[in-house]
Amino acid sequence: MKKRIVFATGNAGKVKEIRMILADLGMEVVSMKEAGIQIDIVEDGKTYEENAMIKARAVAQYTDDIVMADDSGLEVDAMNKEPGIFSARFMGEDTSYRIKNGEIIRRLEGVADEDRTARFVCAIAAVLPDKRELTTRATIEGRIGYEEKGENGFGYDPIFYVPEFGKTTAELSEEEKNQVSHRGKALELMKKELMKYEDTYR
């Protein structure tokens, strides 16, 4: 029987993007909650890859489906690459992104355009039904803007300006963002990896 993909994330913004990016695999993609797996996972890794694998392994204990997880973050060069792996926890997990984004803009007051460089990083981890493990990583380079712009996406998207588009990732359509984003590119790499292991899930 064809396996489905259980995605080990509780972030609704991620789930929406991931579903769209993985659609052409022709496999059912469900969130851990939709799969009936409700567990608290302590993300105590030191890298995006470690944290992604911690999440994927935790959920893989409860299913023989393919499990994938995403660990991602925003690195602001003028803030010593913070918040980085602590992006969700920056200023507290429950603090609104209006406040978090406002704080980053405030910390960059007086910083010139060329020094406002930043990147989104995404690591994807997968645990296959035979418990083999895979990871991929990708980034998108941009700059921190001077105000929030755009309504699409989630999290830090309204302050992440992509020079090639002349827009923030919150002003891009879903399709546009997925084509160039850290998550889009890391998942495309994961799809290629998965093809090599087709025997273990079809």
Ligand code: ITT
């Ligand atoms: P899960 O662990 O349940 O997947 P999370 O939101 O806690 O959800 P992370 O630990 O990977 O996920 O934190 C990533 C944070 O980085 C996320 O909450 C956003 O603040 C930020 N982030 C990552 N990708 C982003 C994107 O595409 N657009 C805007 N912000 C993003």
